[in-house]
Amino acid sequence: MEEVDVEPTTTPIPGFDSNQKHLGFVWGPGDILVYETIYKASGGSAGGCPFVHEVRKDEDIYSPILRKLFNESHHIFVGLQRIREDLPSKNKKPQFVSISKNYRSVIRACMEELQQVAGIVSILLAVELIWNLCEVLFIDAAPAGSLVLHLLDWVRLHKADVDEKAREVLASESPAEHQAYWDVVISYVLQGRMDEARQVLVKQAALQPAARVMFKLLDNLLMKMPIFNPGETQTLTEFDVKWRHWREEVDHCLQDQSFASNRHLEDICKILVGDEDVLLEYKELLSTWYHFLVTRLLFSHPTVKPTELHYYAQSSMHMFLDTRSVPEPLDSILLAAFEFDIHQVIKDCSIALNNWWFVGHLTDLLDHCKLLQSHNLHFGSNLREFLLLEYASGLFTHHSLWQLAVDYFDHCPEFGRVYLELQIERVPLDTERKALKVIRICEQRQMTEQVRSICKIMAKKALRNNRLGSALSWSIRAKDAAFATLISERFLQDYCAKGTFSDLDLIDNLGPAMLLSDRLTFLGKYREFHRLYGEKRFSDAAKLLLSLMTAKIAPHSFWMTLLTDALPLLEQKEVIFSADQTHELMFCLEELTSGKSVPTPDRPMQDEDIETTKIELLRLALARNLAMAIVKEGTVEV
């Protein structure tokens, strides 16, 4: 068994003393049911406790605002899966980048709404930060030169308070004398926003006309700072040369003591040269080691290559953070990203977060970019599929979000279907409408077993409530002949008991559904017989009745009833059954009575009497009818 990476967290169960009793538990799909057993820790047993506790790890899926995250990202996920595989990867990169941006904008939208709930907001902030970095490093895969620019964008996006401060300062009466004035200027410089820095500096310059030359000099330096432009024809080496040239100029100014009179301006100049000690003095403005890293790169190594990043990342982290402080999970994740160790990033995120949403979607996107080597896990599927399965299984435990999970399972080629088959049967079915949706999902994926079992559940429910029509429509959907037979039996029993049919609207309008089961066909035809009789179409009725018995559509148990139904037809004044037909009826009667020759002891005498009376009446009627039929057929009209 693998070692655990972190110590598992302990969750105390309220009202339970682990020293006293043993705890029993059982795993659920996303939670554990825990109960107090009667067994004492010291042996022996005592009275039990009536409570069962449900311990859930992931509360997030129940947050209404995060639900929007799940729904919107589901939409993006499905869109991503449908990108055509045959496009060359060159064309796909911008698509992947825009999908990544989509995911991030969904996260940001959630954050805006969640401003009150601090805990989740900070997690989302971290999540978006990590995702953004992954997008820059892995998906966009910026080469040297643009890399620093992208990282700068990344840092700027996550340090939005600078603009707020700047607004405050500029809005004040005398901006240059504002307390936070220099903080704003330096922050802009640290973020590489030279134009804004210059604009704010102008205010100070206006206040100190004597030092105009100094300010002009700095302004000039800031303006001339070369920024790599990937679109232009300038190569990296050309840019490097220009940049070194500029840096020398700045260094020159420093050596010349041009800014010695103004400490702030001198600091800015030192920052421009990339003086790390000065940078570290402004730790508070930088606030994070990765900001420090990017600023350092901007002013010392703007042409850094992606492969060199991790040296600087590690050293920046060490320089910035106290050696005593424990690195936060976020820091180690970012460090792993700078080291281009995707698997470590995913692993650390999985441990740090309690919901598989982030790792699942990110891994899926990275997999589409073909950045994950196929890593065979002990469980047989690859990393992407494993994470998506975990995420979707978590979704399935939610009373409403289970529908999203279906699409995720669809896109897990190895185990998705099996998971879906197991989970879909456990969705509670309160209304017909929900059952229809679940069945539709199963039918679309050819899960006939599940369709049949769900239809059977619904049919049984309907039958229990005496809704025979509903039960029948469910059996038709499942093409369940056995159940249709059961329902027909119920109808026939009702008829025998009451003498009339219930639910005529159903039986009269069966249509082709009649053919689903023999019994059902019989029911339909039998009803037709009654209708024909009602319409006084006696010869048609007679023919139908006979065919029901001779074609063996009617069950044997019903033959007595059929023959009894034949009685009124036999008793009519005019002859309805022909001689042949009468012979057949007699044959049927004989077949019936020969099986009943031995009277059974448990049948009461009355029943016996009724039976024999009926049979005798029938025999008499048949004989009379035969006689009349022979006479009628033998008569020749003169």
Place this chain on the structure above:
Amino acid sequence: MEGINAKYVSKKISKTRWRPVSSSSLQQPDIFATGSWDNEDNSISIWSIGENGVSSMGDEFEGDPQLLCEYKHNGDVLDLQFLDQDRIVTASSTGAVTIFRHHHNSQTLSVSQLWERAHHYPCNNAPCTGVVCNSPEIVTVGEDGRIMLFRADQEGVLRTIEKADSSAIHAVTFLRTTEILTVNSIGQLKLWDFRQPGNEPSQILSLTGDRVPLHCVDRHPNQQHIVATGGQDGMLCIWDVRQGNMPISLMEAHTSEMWEVHFHPSNPGHLFSCSEDGSLLHWETSSNTDTPSFLQGGRNTSIISRSAIAPTGGNQSLINAWLTGDSSKGHLETTHMLPSQMLSVNSLDVLGQCLVCGTDGEAIYVNRHVPI
């Protein structure tokens, strides 16, 4: 170029309905109600688009529906209708029929009347699946096969048609003031006349051939004998109830269950249907059919998700153009009104030029410029 805004609301939407506007005013509707389903706490909500509601932040999402008020609802909202400007009737999966009152001044909802066990089986509750009103009368139908007639402001039941159907009744609509039409899960349309006593329908219509369960029905606004139905197989049928058993026309519309079908109330040459397969179709009978609409004027719809701050640029899989399809009848055009890859569209309503629909993806879509 008009966009359809998606508004994610954290609940699966089962019904959406516009509040009626008085026929004299030419205003477009601006308030709609939604009902949710499949949630532990379901609710009905009132939303506003346009000037009436609280102004949205920023102008980029003009017309974004704003929530005015919400009220807890017991059970799934299986049907929802506006009784009048202030009152909404809902049908619940617990078998209850509730009238909610919307107080405009305080923007709150309250329960005005409740019939708790309107639909039930002998031992437990049966979901009430459809409600239709003709103020002050309310007709409801349920899975128990009963038809109930209520009157708003009166406590008791006005009339019950017991054992109206041996299968579940899925939808109901008024044909005339005293006649209703119901559809059930064995594919039958039944006409009921309230002037006649007894529990028998005055007429039963059904397709010969496979009896497919029918889920929705709507009557033509001007011609009271023309009715459209949609069912489990996604086929759209137009019936003439005066003429026997055959529908006038059968059209393949969707690939799975059609949940709702609506004639446009003022332009009956337009029909809208929505389905489990995630599509919403707009059917148009047009006089000239030489050029399909995608060649005329190049209309393009893009979906603007409320959260998409960064435009998606060249991502074709998320932007969809209006697709057109020809039906077998030469003079009928259909257009898809929503992008593809959606979960089931459960409900739609159209009034004037505005269309609102709700999906299982927990989103509401509003289109204020329906081309009619």
